[in-house]
Amino acid sequence: MSTLSVAEAVSVAVVETSIQSLREYYLRFAQLEAADSSPIYAEWARGVAADEEVLRLLLTLPQPKRQANLLFAAARLLGAGVGEYPALHAWLLSHWEETRQTMLDRSTQTNEAGRCAVLLPVLASITEPIALIEVGASAGLCLYPDRYSYHYLIDGRTVAVHPASGPSPVALECTLANTEPPERMPDVAWRAGLDLNPIDITDEDQQGWLQTLIWPEQQARRERLAAAAALVAGDPPRLEAGDLFDDVESLMAQAPAHTQLVVFHSAVLAYAEAEKRDRFPDLVQSHPEALWISNEGRKVLPGISAQVSGPDDGRFVLSVNGDPIALTGPHGQSFEKL
Numbered sequence: 099m100s101t102l103s104v105a106e107a108v109s110v111a112v113v114e115t116s117i118q119s120l121r122e123y124y125l126r127f128a129q130l131e132a133a134d135s136s137p138i139y140a141e142w143a144r145g146v147a148a149d150e151e152v153l154r155l156l157l158t159l160p161q162p163k164r165q166a167n168l169l170f171a172a173a174r175l176l177g178a179g180v181g182e183y184p185a186l187h188a189w190l191l192s193h194w195e196e197t198r199q200t201m202l203d204r205s206t207q208t209n210e211a212g213r214c215a216v217l218l219p220v221l222a223s224i225t226e227p228i229a230l231i232e233v234g235a236s237a238g239l240c241l242y243p244d245r246y247s248y249h250y251l252i253d254g255r256t257v258a259v260h261p262a263s264g265p266s267p268v269a270l271e272c273t274l275a276n277t278e279p280p281e282r283m284p285d286v287a288w289r290a291g292l293d294l295n296p297i298d299i300t301d302e303d304q305q306g307w308l309q310t311l312i313w314p315e316q317q318a319r320r321e322r323l324a325a326a327a328a329l330v331a332g333d334p335p336r337l338e339a340g341d342l343f344d345d346v347e348s349l350m351a352q353a354p355a356h357t358q359l360v361v362f363h364s365a366v367l368a369y370a371e372a373e374k375r376d377r378f379p380d381l382v383q384s385h386p387e388a389l390w391i392s393n394e395g396r397k398v399l400p401g402i403s404a405q406v407s408g409p410d411d412g413r414f415v416l417s418v419n420g421d422p423i424a425l426t427g428p429h430g431q432s433f434e435k436l
C-alpha cells in the first residue's frame with residue numbers, strides 16, 4: 099500500500115545534500131510511494147531523478163523543501179497541468195522562480211478527514227464528554243469526528259453510524275477487521291487544535307492548497323476534502339499556532355473540567371526529529387488524566403511499532419497510551435484490530 103501520507107513521512111525525514119542522494123530520493127519516491135497510487139507522480143519523480151537541470155534547481159532550496167510532494171503540488175498550483183514529464187521539465191524551467199517561491203512559502207499539510215473513521219472506535223468507547231485536542235491539526239478537519247457519518251464495511255455488510263442530528267453531508271468509508279463498528283457517537287464537548295501553521299479552512303486560497311496537495315488521481319479524496327471543508331467552515335475550530343512539543347501543555351491546561359481529555363495526532367510526528375518524538379507522550383502524560391492517541395506510520399514511534407508483528411505494509415499504527423490497538427489505512431480507509 100502506498101499513499102500520500104507515507105510519502106509525507108518519508109519525504110520530511112529526508113536529508114538530501116548531493117545531486118546523487120536527491121536523485122535516489124526521487125527514485126525511491128517513485129518506486130515506494132507513488133507507484134501504486136499515482137502513476138502521474140511516479141512518472142514525474144522518475145523524470146526528476148533523471149533530470150540534472152531540475153535536480154540542480156532543487157538543490158538551491160533548503161533541504162526540507164526539496165520534497166517531491168511539495169514540488170509537484172507547487173507546479174500544479176501554478177498551472178503546470180498533469181502531462182508527461184517532458185512537459186513538466188519545460189514548464190519548471192520557464193517558471194522556476196515562482197515555483198521556488200511557492201515551495202518556500204507553503205508546506206505539505208494534507209488534512210484528511212477520513213482518518214476520523216479510525217479514531218472513532220476509540221473515541222466512541224469513551225462515555226464521558228470529551229475535550230479533544232489535536233496536535234498537528236492542519237485545518238482541523240479531524241477535530242470533528244462527531245459530525246461525520248461513517249460507513250463501516252465488515253464481513254460483506256455495511257454498517258452506518260451517524261451523528262445524533264442525522265446523516266452528515268460527509269460520509270467516510272472504512273473497512274473493519276477483527277472488531278465491530280462503534281455503536282455510538284462520542285460526545286465532544288470541547289475541541290482545539292495546535293499546528294506550526296494552522297490553516298484557515300474558510301480561506302479560499304488555503305483550501306485550494308489543501309486540494310492541490312491531494313495527488314492528481316485521487317478524485318474521491320478531493321471530494322471528501324471539499325465536503326469536510328464546507329462542514330467545518332460553518333463552525334471553524336479553535337486552532338492555535340504553536341509547536342506540539344512546546345505548547346501542548348498550555349493547551350491541555352485549558353480543557354474544561356469534568357471532561358475526558360484526549361490528545362491525538364495523526365501523520366504528524368514524522369515531521370519531528372526522531373530523537374525528539376519520544377518526548378511527546380511524556381508531555382501528554384504529565385496531565386494525570388489525559389488519554390493519548392497516536393496514529394502514525396510504522397517507523398515513526400519504534401517503541402510502539404516493536405509491539406506489532408508482521409512486515410511494514412504502509413499502514414499506520416493506532417495506539418492508545420502507547421499500546422498498539424490497530425493497523426489503519428493511512429487515509430482512514432481501514433482498521434484492523436490487533
Ligand SMILES: C[S@@+](CC[C@H](N)C(=O)[O-])C[C@H]1O[C@@H](n2cnc3c(N)ncnc32)[C@H](O)[C@@H]1O
Pocket residue numbers: 106206207208209210211213233234235236237240292293294295340341342343363364365366369370
Ligand atoms: C500531514 S499534516 C496532518 C494533518 C492532520 N493531522 C491529518 O491527519 O489530516 C501534518 C501537520 O502537522 C503539522 N506539524 C508538523 N510538525 C509540527 C509541530 N512540531 N508542532 C505542531 N504542528 C506540527 C504540520 O504543520 C501539518 O499541518
